[in-house]
Amino acid sequence: MSVTASTTPAPKQRADATRNRARIITAAREAFVEYGALAPLDEIARRAGVGNATLYRNFADRTTLIHQVALSVIARVVDHAEAAVAEEPDSFAALSRFVHAAADERIGALCPLLSGAVHHDDPELEASRVRLERTTNDLIAHAHADGLLRGDVGAGDVVIAITQLTRPLPGTDCHGLDQFVHRHLQLFLDGLRNPAPSVLPGRAATLEDLKQRA
Structure with a gap:
């Protein structure tokens, strides 16, 4: 049988x-x-x-979905940074490519969402954040070491600029302004080049400054 x-x-x-x-x-x-x-x-x-x-x-539920979106966005941004470092001819070109790619992820619009509804104690999320911080700091450090990035700019300054320039936030009526994001990012990047034409007030922002305080 x-x-x-x-x-x-x-x-x-x-x-x-x-x-x-x-x-x-x-x-x-x-x-x-x-x-x-x-x-x-x-x-x-x-x-x-x-x-x-x-x-x-x-x-x-919604929170679980938002959490997975957060992990996806962070992973994509890190992938952009690593690809830029591996493929661009110099450290400032790598930084510029990263800035434009991160803007395409719309992290400015997603920032309030991702910081408010995710599981902050999740080990996977923490590992992703550590990887993002390390990669971003490395981009800045290499551009500083090569003398291509003005010395009074920190990684936090770059992240703040990307965040601000990828607004408006959801729910506004200004989505048509998205077409100008990369134009204004390039103006910002031109202002980062060394030698600097002016002295910035205050101190450079770090990624530690951007972490949400309890």
Whole structure:
């Protein structure tokens, strides 16, 4: 008597689930930029091309989804920084590429969202933040060491500028200004070049300055 083993398309199911999860995170990031933290979840599902049940099967609630968006954005920004260091001809070109790429992630619009609704004690998030801080500080340090970046600028100054120039925040009526972001970022970058034409007031901002205090 022969027994025919049943086969199931488990690998394909896992691949489909992975793609669905990635599509949901991408759609959520776009919706959160546009609408803020209260972006309708059914709209996110629609943009991702999945049903509401699939969204909730992957993300139990809004906070969990926002947390995963935060991890995704941080990972993408770090990937941009590492690619810039590996591929650009000099340290200031790498810094410039990183600044423009980080702006495309709309971290200014996402910053209030990501800082308010994520699980701050999550080890994965903390590891991602450490990686981001190390990579950003390295970019600045290399540009300083090469004499291409003015000495009175810190990593925090760069992050603040990216954050401010990638506003407006969700819920405003000024989204048409997005077309000017890279233009103004380039003006900012030109002002970072050494030698500096002026002396900046105060001290350079560090990434420690930007950490949320309890």
